[in-house]
Amino acid sequence: LLGGGATVVLHTDGGDSVKIHTAAGVEQVAVPRVTVVDTIGAGDTFNAGLLAWLDRHDRLGRDRLGGG
Numbered sequence: 395l396l397g398g399g400a401t402v403v404l405h406t407d408g409g410d411s412v413k414i415h416t417a418a419g420v421e422q423v424a425v426p427r428v429t430v431v432d433t434i435g436a437g438d439t440f441n442a443g444l445l446a447w448l449d450r451h452d453r454l455g456r457d458r459l460g461g462g
Contacts, residue, residue, distance in 0.1 A: 401459065406440055 411422040
């Protein structure tokens with residue numbers, strides 16, 4: 395994906411850390427431990443949380459993400 399033009403790729407893996415891939419390498423962010431009741435919508439919820447964080451930190455937008 396990075397080779398195809400993406401500047402950042404996030405890889406989630408259940409309860410394991412989120413891996414953030416960029417041209418500079420890979421960083422990992424630990425996720426909180428929670429009791430899982432149902433995984434339906436987990437990806438949507440992750441994306442909503444990411445978008446909310448980006449918005450709250452004024453990073454939401456192609457120019458603010460480094461995409462040109």
